[in-house]
Amino acid sequence: xxxxxxxxxxxxxxxxxxxxxxxxxxxxxxxxxxxxxxxxxxxxxxxxxxxxxxxxxxxxxxxxxxxxxxxxxxxxxxxxxxxxxxxxxxxxxxxxxxxxxxxxxxxxxxxxx
Amino acid sequence: xxxxxxxxxxxxxxxxxxxxxxxxxxxxxxxxxxxxxxxxxxxxxxxxxxxxxxxxxxxxxxxxxxxxxxxxxxxxxxxxxxxxxxxxxxxxxxxxxxxxxxxxxxxxxxxxxxxxxxxxxxxxxxxxxxxxxxxxxxxxxxxxxxxxxxxxxxxxxxxxxxxxxxxxxxxxxxxxxxxxxxxxxxxxxxxxxxxxxxxxxxxxxxxxxxxxxxxxxxxxxxxxxxxxxxxxxxxxxxxxxxxxxxxxxxxxxxxxxxxx
Numbered sequence: 377x378x379x380x381x382x383x384x385x386x387x388x389x390x391x392x393x394x395x396x397x398x399x400x401x402x403x404x405x406x407x408x409x410x411x412x413x414x415x416x417x418x419x420x421x422x423x424x425x426x427x428x429x430x431x432x433x434x435x436x437x438x439x440x441x442x443x444x445x446x447x448x449x450x451x452x453x454x455x456x457x458x459x460x461x462x463x464x465x466x467x468x469x470x471x472x473x474x475x476x477x478x479x480x481x482x483x484x485x486x487x488x489x
Numbered sequence: 490x491x492x493x494x495x496x497x498x499x500x501x502x503x504x505x506x507x508x509x510x511x512x513x514x515x516x517x518x519x520x521x522x523x524x525x526x527x528x529x530x531x532x533x534x535x536x537x538x539x540x541x542x543x544x545x546x547x548x549x550x551x552x553x554x555x556x557x558x559x560x561x562x563x564x565x566x567x568x569x570x571x572x573x574x575x576x577x578x579x580x581x582x583x584x585x586x587x588x589x590x591x592x593x594x595x596x597x598x599x600x601x602x603x604x605x606x607x608x609x610x611x612x613x614x615x616x617x618x619x620x621x622x623x624x625x626x627x628x629x630x631x632x633x634x635x636x637x638x639x640x641x642x643x644x645x646x647x648x649x650x651x652x653x654x655x656x657x658x659x660x661x662x663x664x665x666x667x668x669x670x671x672x673x674x675x676x677x678x679x680x681x682x683x684x685x686x687x688x689x690x691x692x693x694x695x696x697x698x699x700x701x702x703x704x705x706x707x708x709x710x711x712x713x714x715x716x717x718x719x720x721x722x723x724x725x726x727x728x729x730x731x732x733x734x735x736x737x738x739x740x741x742x743x744x745x746x747x748x749x
Contacts, residue, residue: 378622378653382539389537397533407539414656414682461681462714472717481540486533 379419382481383427389483390433399488402433406485410478412445412461445478543657546625550660553632554643560743561643563661565683567676568649570669571693573601575726576644580608582736587642592631594623594648601646611637622653625660642743651680662746663688670694670701674708681715689720689738696725 390402405424409415417440424438447458451470458478464471538544554561566572580589591612593602602614613631615623628645645661647654655664666687668676671694677684684690690712698705705723712719722738724731 378656381620381622381624381653381657385539385542388542389535389539393533393535397531399531399533403530412682414652461685461716462678462711471714480538483535483537483539485535488531488533489529 379416379423380427382415382420383423386424386483387427387431387433390431390486393486394432394488397488400432401489402436402486403489404437404439404487405433405483406439406441407482408441408443408484409481410443410445411459412475412478413481415481417442441484443478443480445475447473447475449473540656540658543625546629547658547660550625550628550632553629554660554662555747557640558747559640559643560739560746561645561659561661562739563645563647563654563659563664564667565647565651565654565664565687566649566667566669567651567672570649570667570672571726572646572649572667573604575667575691575693575724576646577604577608578726578729578732579644579735579739580605580610582732583642583739584608584610588637588640589642589644590635590637590640592623592628592643592645594646596620596648611635617648621648621650622657623647623659624657628659642739651676651683655683655686663742665689665691667691667693668708670697670703670705670708674704675711677708677712677715684712684715684719687716687719689722691735692721692723694725694727695723695730696728 386405390405394400407420409417409420420440421438428434428436445458446455447463449456449465449468449470451468452465454467455476456465456467456473458473458475461475462471463473465473550561553559564572564576576591580591583589589610591602591605591610593599593605593612593614594617595601595614596617596619598616599614602612605612613634615627615631617623623645645659664687666683666689668690670692692705692708709721712721720738722731722734724735
């Protein structure tokens, strides 16, 4: 249940950015979350609402864009979509693929007033 | 409230003395008056890691460890893996060669830290309360409250949890995951993130192997499927089996980590 901590980290960033960028309210928060980032999207939505209550982001809409995890198969020399750290290549059955995308979780952009 | 960095000390750390450690707590204070703020919708592109702040503290911790030649290890496992018993055994074997300290993470109680202190090694307890993992900022505060001087090896025993601690860098040189054979051989596939993030897997309670239907070869195979670079050692805190190799790993890794 580290989604609660993640939302607390998001709130800290919103508060810090409010000072740097001079805004008083956050209307939208857009996150990009990799499918291998180990984040439960529904838990994230629930925690976001709880954490943002009575803050500058109380009214904020949360948009989450999921980023499909990709790996590089050295054998086939191509990128493939994967759903776990231990998927094998669907074309050549190679194991130990190199995950190149889908482990990150980022605050992509904010809409503020 | 910690006046220097503005954090809520609460239950996060027991001790809050400021401020001798290496991290600087940068604060950004706007020079602009809020009344000048625009009332228009604005879009701000951040593209910032959600855990950027934690990663920043972790890097500061890492710099501190490097400067002070401290070899720091982050121990991860599910509750009941025998992590504390293994740590106590390790401390007893190392305490004449190394200057040791332990940071203990638990949601409640200081029982584990009390057990560690019985070995004569200093232990700082962090109670995370509702938190299911340790964060780099809490570690920074724990480091500054350590009394032990000229530390050479620091063990961080993370909160017993095979999920959340994987995401939070603490500044350690290596992550070590402890899995006891009473937990079943499929844990690496069920909780791949922690095994993927780890550098070493200690398969603990190996003395129970004759009494359990635990497929050791399968467990090792699963762990390497998730993380081909993972080093794996079988140990028993109770009988001492495999501990010599574990100490060899520690000594060799310490040398590598503190060379430069």
